[in-house]
Amino acid sequence: MQLSVPQTPHAFKSSPLSAALYGFVATSVLMTLHQAGVYQLLVDDESLSANEIAATLGLNHLSVRRVLDAAAAWGLVECDEFSKYRIPNQFKDQLDYRHESYLGSIFDHFIGNTIPLAEYLPEALKSGDAQWQRFLGANKRLATHPFENLFSESEKAQAFHDAMWNLSYTVSEELVENGILDETRKLVDVGGGSGAFVVAALKKKPDLIGIVYDLQEVEEFCVRNLIKNRVTERASFQAGNFWTDEIPSGDTYTLGYVMSNWNDEKCVELLGRIWKKLPFGGRVIILDRILDENRSGPFPGVMQDIAMMLETGGMHRTEKHFHELLQKSGYKNIRITRSSAEKHAIVGIKIE
Known part of the structure; x- marks a missing residue:
């Protein structure tokens, strides 16, 4: 139940350095389209243009097209000759909230917990310690373990x-x-x-x-x-x-x-x-x-x-x-x- 590494003909396929360099953009694109409801819309309607998606979700059509084009470059969506976008068959179940293998809840956990902590990877590299306490404000009671903090909200x-x-x-x-x-x-x-x-x-x-x-x-x-x-x-x-x-x-x-x-x-x-x-x-x-x-x-x-x-x-x-x-x-x-x-x-x- 994991999104595959994109199998696309772009330069990233042969350049791990470029893929890693722009990986933060891919993650932002992946999560933003999830939060905006674009994936579920495409799962339900099969294929739509950027204008149709923007009109349905109340978004800017030019921005939608550009973000979807970035997603297509990573193999997350496909674009046909009529400039309509669709979800690749291999990802449909994982992007459909009705399916057992839905990944949206994992995206939400990453957005709220893992991605913010990635900022502190340099600190973990130096200390060897977990960084979950970074979420605790100065006035919060000090949690004794990461799950106490996670389950507090x-x-x-x-x-x-x-x-x-x-x-x-x-x-x-x-x-x-x-x-x-x-x-x-x-x-x-x-x-x-x-x-x-x-x-x-x-x-x-x-x-x-x-x-x-x-x-x-x-x-x-x-x-x-x-x-x-x-x-x-x-x-x-x-x-x-x-x-x-x-x-x-x-x-x-x-x-x-x-x-x-x-x-x-x-x-x-x-x-x-x-x-x-x-x-x-x-x-x-x-x-x-x-x-x-x-x-x-x-x-x-x-x-x-x-x-x-x-x-x-x-x-x-x-x-x-x-x-x-x-x-x-x-x-x-x-x-x-x-x-x-x-x-x-x-x-x-x-x-x-």
């Missing part, structure tokens, strides 16, 4: 949870179908957020019981999804802080995009807390991006690694890195189940 929190649902739900279905929950009776999704993995799991496995365990501030967003998807008879939300509170009992624990929020020391601590709760033969499943061993790809994962550095001080990891963290925490029989998307499963078993 309803609009920000909604964008984040919607983004995580859209990133996670479809790939979660695929991973469950690939057998990662075979023999599981009670699933605890630690830091389970919007409930995407638990919902996907319960829909695929009718005998499964699921718990989403996360901060109290997350409850309303998660429960809404549990009710909407009619799984409340077998799924529940339990509030708590997995660093300080008792983690619910289960025979399988999942960590979906959780370990990428923390450094190695904290990840080993969390894996150890889960190990103590597991029965023998139980498993922990890390659901996350996996970087190539040389850490230069895949491209979206490496870019997200920079976002994690800024937002939480966490990181994305290689297969070998995950393996080492699980071994250090006491897990055996470690195996990897890859999906067709960006989220994969790294499974460790409690043997002794």
Whole structure:
């Protein structure tokens, strides 16, 4: 569920330096057309001229044409011989708010959180620290962790949870179908957020019981999804802080995009807390991006690694890195189940 790197004949294709130099313009074009409602209009009406788009949305027609031409240069839209613009077929689902793979909520999270923090990349380069506290004004109470800050504003929190649902739900279905929950009776999704993995799991496995365990501030967003998807008879939300509170009992624990929020020391601590709760033969499943061993790809994962550095001080990891963290925490029989998307499963078993 990720926009592909543009496959266009312009000079950027053969010049990474030029692509990086003008990347900030591409991001501005991408996000501005989203905020203006242009993508949804083109999804619904198939193809429109700049004048038609401007008239419908109350925009300046010349500016619309120029911004759409820039989007076309990046392969985000297409322009035909009649000067009408359309969304490429490969992006339609991702730009349609009605579709499960919609990326608009991810755009909103980036606009409100990640892009402003990019300004402080030089500071992160010097200090090695996350930059999320830059959002805190002088008169605000100092938040103790980045999610306390993120969830303090309803609009920000909604964008984040919607983004995580859209990133996670479809790939979660695929991973469950690939057998990662075979023999599981009670699933605890630690830091389970919007409930995407638990919902996907319960829909695929009718005998499964699921718990989403996360901060109290997350409850309303998660429960809404549990009710909407009619799984409340077998799924529940339990509030708590997995660093300080008792983690619910289960025979399988999942960590979906959780370990990428923390450094190695904290990840080993969390894996150890889960190990103590597991029965023998139980498993922990890390659901996350996996970087190539040389850490230069895949491209979206490496870019997200920079976002994690800024937002939480966490990181994305290689297969070998995950393996080492699980071994250090006491897990055996470690195996990897890859999906067709960006989220994969790294499974460790409690043997002794």
